[in-house]
Amino acid sequence: MIYRLLTGDDNSAFCHKVSQALSNGWSLHGAPSYAFDAGHGVMRCAQAVTKEIDIPYSPEMKLGDQ
Template identity: 65%
Template sequence: MRIYRFLSGEDDSAFCHKVTKALSEGWELHGSPTYGFDAISKKMRCGQAVTKIVRDQPYDPDKKLVDY
């Protein structure tokens, strides 16, 4: 089964570390990153989809995706 997560955050090193951590845990980049201006906070925000193949585990909507 392939599971999907969308990571988002302010355009800073913390966001880069979040994506890097996901990659180190076996997640793979899916598509291009997104980038947009948040008019309320007056800051740029980033987003990146990641996917991961998990075997021998049924999908459980109550389970956190990071626990797969």
């Protein structure tokens, strides 16, 4: 199993990033997190996702390509 933490501003681009991961076989892992970035005046989001893969994990693999 591999793990990714998707992050970004709280906007439609972040939702599309999570939706793209889900459409590529990733599964949500836990609830999303939100925090206010006072320095930039925006909300930031994070969502963990996991995926079962058939090859051994390697630190060199690009997780988004799995």
